[in-house]
Amino acid sequence: MIFNIEEVKFNQDGLVPAIVVDNSTKDVLMMAWMNMESLKLTLEERETYFYSRSRSELWHKGATSGSTQEVVEVYYDCDGDTLLVKVHQNGSGACHTGSYSCFTNRLDAN
Amino acid sequence: MIFNIEEVKFNQDGLVPAIVVDNSTKDVLMMAWMNMESLKLTLEERETYFYSRSRSELWHKGATSGSTQEVVEVYYDCDGDTLLVKVHQNGSGACHTGSYSCFTNRLDAN
Numbered sequence: 001m002i003f004n005i006e007e008v009k010f011n012q013d014g015l016v017p018a019i020v021v022d023n024s025t026k027d028v029l030m031m032a033w034m035n036m037e038s039l040k041l042t043l044e045e046r047e048t049y050f051y052s053r054s055r056s057e058l059w060h061k062g063a064t065s066g067s068t069q070e071v072v073e074v075y076y077d078c079d080g081d082t083l084l085v086k087v088h089q090n091g092s093g094a095c096h097t098g099s100y101s102c103f104t105n106r107l108d109a110n
Numbered sequence: 111m112i113f114n115i116e117e118v119k120f121n122q123d124g125l126v127p128a129i130v131v132d133n134s135t136k137d138v139l140m141m142a143w144m145n146m147e148s149l150k151l152t153l154e155e156r157e158t159y160f161y162s163r164s165r166s167e168l169w170h171k172g173a174t175s176g177s178t179q180e181v182v183e184v185y186y187d188c189d190g191d192t193l194l195v196k197v198h199q200n201g202s203g204a205c206h207t208g209s210y211s212c213f214t215n216r217l218d219a220n
Contacts, residue, residue, distance in 0.1 A: 003217050019129050019138055026136035028129055031192040043217060077212040078205050082141040084213040095188050102187040103194040107113050107153060 003043050009080045010036065015051060018083040020094060023072040029094035030102040032061075034083065046071045048085060067091030113153050119190045120146065125161060128193040130204060133182040139204035140212040142171075144193065156181045158195060177201030 010016050015033040022029055034042065038049035038058055048061040048069040062068030069087035076083055093100035120126050125143040132139055144152065148159035148168055158171040158179040172178030179197035186193055203210035 005217060007215065007217070017127055017141065019141060021138060028131060028138065028194055031127065031129060031187065074217040075213040076215050076217060077141065078207050078209070078214070079212075080215075082212075083217075084138055097188050099188070102189075102192075103185040104188070105117065105186050105190075107115060107117075107184040107186060107193075 003040075005036070005039060005043070007080050008039065008076050008083070011081070013053075015053070016081060016083055018048075018050065018085050020048065020069060020085045020087055022089050023086040024088070027101055028103055029069075029087070029089060029100070032059075039083070042071055042085070043074060048087060061094075062091060065091060067093060069094070113150075115146070115149060115153070117190050118149065118186050118193070121191070123163075125163070126191060126193055128158075128160065128195050130158065130179060130195045130197055132199050133196040134198070137211055138213055139179075139197070139199060139210070142169075149193070152181055152195070153184060158197060171204075172201060175201060177203060179204070 008016055014035050018034045019031050020029045032050040035051040038051050041049040050059045052059045068090045072086040074085050092098055095102040118126055124145050128144045129141050130139045142160040145161040148161050151159040160169045162169045178200045182196040184195050202208055205212040
């Protein structure tokens with residue numbers, strides 16, 4: 001299957017940020033980076049794949065933990081340089097800490 | 111007022127991606143970049159400020175268009191390298207195209 005991924009602009013490192021949202025609750029679960037290969041796999045396999053900048057390797061989200069993300073829809077923004085991925089989250093959640101979302105820490109006044 | 115912004119990790123360019131969400135609908139409106147100064151202004155003024163990478167300048171969202179974003183809460187993720195900003199969106203919307211959200215384009219099979 002061929003998608004209109006020529007609309008997506010990857011940065012100088014060949015990466016694009018992908019915001020992952022729970023399609024049922026609309027909560028933002030995480031943000032990670034995709035390269036062309038991981039985006040193609042995400043669209044074809046209908047599960048999220050990212051590119052780990054720290055490990056310099058492709059990363060199939062939840063492959064070992066079971067917290068896979070089934071892809072519902074993928075959007076790109078007006079500039080084409082950010083993705084929004086709507087998913088069905090499997091397992092306990094999206095965060096490596098075990099949390100449902102990576103965004104649990106609030107910037108508060110001390 | 112002093113916030114715990116030492117928890118936030120800026121990249122090699124001194125920037126951090128900020129995902130902006132409508133606090134009432136939970137829709138993702140846009141993604142933009144903040145430097146330390148724009149994050150401090152966002153927290154203090156309770157309206158969003160970003161750093162424009164193309165114009166290399168601070169940018170008070172909606173200052174000319176009226177589409178300002180009133181800040182409700184700001185979160186940082188488990189790695190401290192991404193922000194989530196929950197806002198009340200004023201005006202017609204968040205996107206420079208006039209759309210409510212920047213994410214209107216779907217990656218579809220051709």
